[in-house]
Amino acid sequence: MTAPEQSGAPPVPRVTPLDEHFWRGGATGRLLILRCDRCGFWLHPPGPVCRRCLALTLTPTAVSGRGRVRTVTVNHQPWFPALPVPYALAIVELEEQEGLQFLTRLVDCRPETVRAGLAVTVRFEPHGDVHLPLFAPASTDAAPTDAAPTDAGVQR
Numbered sequence: 001m002t003a004p005e006q007s008g009a010p011p012v013p014r015v016t017p018l019d020e021h022f023w024r025g026g027a028t029g030r031l032l033i034l035r036c037d038r039c040g041f042w043l044h045p046p047g048p049v050c051r052r053c054l055a056l057t058l059t060p061t062a063v064s065g066r067g068r069v070r071t072v073t074v075n076h077q078p079w080f081p082a083l084p085v086p087y088a089l090a091i092v093e094l095e096e097q098e099g100l101q102f103l104t105r106l107v108d109c110r111p112e113t114v115r116a117g118l119a120v121t122v123r124f125e126p127h128g129d130v131h132l133p134l135f136a137p138a139s140t141d142a143a144p145t146d147a148a149p150t151d152a153g154v155q156r
């Protein structure tokens with residue numbers, strides 16, 4: 001990570017040859033994850049060797065961009081003036097593989113309403129040539145409400 005800029009924006013990851021597919025794939029609307037050519041295992045964080053079969057042939061491959069919130073926390077501390085609080089930070093597990101997950105920020109949602117299990121889809125936030133993969137509630141879950149299930153209207 002680089003130091004925050006004077007703008008007060010959050011730092012943008014420093015891209016390396018090993019992870020540039022991940023940070024730059026969003027330029028074409030794709031979330032790219034390394035996949036093993038031999039056994040199909042998805043590898044993230046990226047590395048030079050498949051953790052399942054030890055093959056050295058891994059190819060950046062587009063995933064669906066769909067996943068589920070595993071855990072979530074809400075940040076109220078204004079660490080970066082350009083990033084309004086509160087916002088939700090979550091570990092999102094991609095649907096392609098159990099354990100294929102990373103820490104991200106959730107957008108287009110009310111942070112306090114997010115719960116583990118929420119279906120989410122990727123969005124990209126461009127910062128120069130880096131496109132941060134963020135997530136928003138999937139369309140079926142897109143309209144969180146405060147209305148708890150009730151028996152209103154049900155007459156017995």
Ligand SMILES: [Zn+2]
Binds near residue numbers: 037
């Ligand atoms: Zn493999």
